[in-house]
Amino acid sequence: MAPLTYRYVALTDVGLRRSNNQDSGYASSRLLVIADGMGGAAAGDLASSATMAEIRELDRDLDADADGDALDAMRDAVARANHRLAELIADDPAVEGMGTTLEAMLWDGEKLAVAHIGDSRAYRLRGGRLSQLSTDHTFVQSLVDEGRITPEEARVHPHRSLLLKAILGRDDFEPDFTWLQPAPGDRYLLCSDGLSDMVDDQTIERVMKSETIDVAATELIRLALEAGGYDNVSVVIAEFVSSDEPLDEDLSCADGRPQITGAATSQPRPRTGSGSAASARGTIGATGMNEPEPDPEELRYAPRPVPRRRWVRWLLASLVILGLVGGACAYAYDWSQRQYFVAPSGDLVAIHRGVDVSVGGFSLSEVDEVTGVRIDSLPAYQRDRVAAGIAASDRDEAKRIVTNLSIQVTEPTPTPTPTPTPRRTRPTPVPTETP
Ligand code: CA
Numbered sequence: 001m002a003p004l005t006y007r008y009v010a011l012t013d014v015g016l017r018r019s020n021n022q023d024s025g026y027a028s029s030r031l032l033v034i035a036d037g038m039g040g041a042a043a044g045d046l047a048s049s050a051t052m053a054e055i056r057e058l059d060r061d062l063d064a065d066a067d068g069d070a071l072d073a074m075r076d077a078v079a080r081a082n083h084r085l086a087e088l089i090a091d092d093p094a095v096e097g098m099g100t101t102l103e104a105m106l107w108d109g110e111k112l113a114v115a116h117i118g119d120s121r122a123y124r125l126r127g128g129r130l131s132q133l134s135t136d137h138t139f140v141q142s143l144v145d146e147g148r149i150t151p152e153e154a155r156v157h158p159h160r161s162l163l164l165k166a167i168l169g170r171d172d173f174e175p176d177f178t179w180l181q182p183a184p185g186d187r188y189l190l191c192s193d194g195l196s197d198m199v200d201d202q203t204i205e206r207v208m209k210s211e212t213i214d215v216a217a218t219e220l221i222r223l224a225l226e227a228g229g230y231d232n233v234s235v236v237i238a239e240f241v242s243s244d245e246p247l248d249e250d251l252s253c254a255d256g257r258p259q260i261t262g263a264a265t266s267q268p269r270p271r272t273g274s275g276s277a278a279s280a281r282g283t284i285g286a287t288g289m290n291e292p293e294p295d296p297e298e299l300r301y302a303p304r305p306v307p308r309r310r311w312v313r314w315l316l317a318s319l320v321i322l323g324l325v326g327g328a329c330a331y332a333y334d335w336s337q338r339q340y341f342v343a344p345s346g347d348l349v350a351i352h353r354g355v356d357v358s359v360g361g362f363s364l365s366e367v368d369e370v371t372g373v374r375i376d377s378l379p380a381y382q383r384d385r386v387a388a389g390i391a392a393s394d395r396d397e398a399k400r401i402v403t404n405l406s407i408q409v410t411e412p413t414p415t416p417t418p419t420p421t422p423r424r425t426r427p428t429p430v431p432t433e434t435p
Pocket of ligand 1: 036192193194231232
């Protein structure tokens with residue numbers, strides 16, 4: 001039997017709600033990649049394109065002595081990407097908090113070496129049936145794994161975008177690495193959550209059976225936009241065929257050239273300070289007011305600006321005091337005790353109930369829950385935010401803020417002894433599938 005090869009296509013769309021594309025995509029005869037950039041007030045397009053630049057280095061003849069096998073080369077490339085983000089953040093603290101998901105497959109001529117981190121997905125269509133190969137590194141997936149919610153509930157969960165793992169430029173990241181064994185006729189789909197959030201698996205399965213992968217890619221993007229296009233949407237599709245099968249000259253890959261999409265195609269603008277980063281990401285509300293809409297990506301990744309509501313809270317807290325004086329104390333106090341914020345309790349991060357103010361030595365808040373997150377284990381920016389108090393609209397939001405903080409915990413380095421560089425990091429492989 002002739003050896004296998006594959007046809008490929010990469011396609012993206014900025015979507016209907018966003019002003020820039022933070023996804024990066026890549027497809028060539030050796031390499032398939034999706035990176036979905038993120039970062040509240042930071043620079044998702046910088047994170048995904050910088051990561052893509054490192055991963056694209058794999059698109060060459062590997063040297064068995066220098067590179068090891070394809071999975072070794074993939075591990076090294078992912079570690080380099082992580083190290084690169086660390087450098088960028090060190091150069092410009094305004095981009096701290098940026099990061100990216102990664103779904104990457106490297107073809108060694110016989111099998112695929114796969115890296116996965118975050119909630120970009122890999123699917124396979126085999127024998128007419130679609131299966132999801134990757135496991136989302138998300139908060140809701142952890143709830144599904146614990147049996148606390150169903151996959152159907154996860155799809156509509158308000159915190160479905162909250163990631164537990166991503167490439168963030170920190171040493172403690174843990175991508176999944178595995179091998180996949182393609183068979184003739186297999187179609188593989190790599191996509192950002194801009195597709196999987198908007199289009200259900202049954203529909204993806206149906207579209208993946210389209211006559212050609214170019215048609216399938218176009219139709220998937222169209223359906224995501226039709227469903228609302230809330231996010232950047234990116235797809236990469238590969239179809240495995242016998243290498244003696246004639247190439248359809250109408251396919252986009254017929255020219256043999258790599259296809260690059262999204263943020264990776266442009267030079268991300270340099271960022272000098274959080275103001276420029278914030279304005280680069282802000283979207284104008286549908287009301288036409290100048291108040292930026294809360295961006296769902298802000299909920300996705302930890303750093304959030306201090307809400308303006310904070311001033312409203314101070315005002316309302318003052319009214320509480322007046323209310324106490326004026327005799328409306330029951331209602332006012334009740335209101336204050338339904339407010340939450342995240343602030344220190346000793347050396348630890350805690351959820352406080354009430355409002356962050358005291359009247360004549362009488363505090364209007366109390367500690368509701370002390371978490372295991374040490375203040376000194378947080379990045380400097382987050383330490384400052386916690387010290388100032390992070391307001392939450394309810395207890396669930398406070399808990400989500402803590403979850404966000406906890407995934408940014410870094411192990412303190414107690415002494416300045418040399419530590420291994422991230423380049424040497426060898427995360428434990430966690431197979432997503434046994435081929
Ligand atoms: Ca996304």
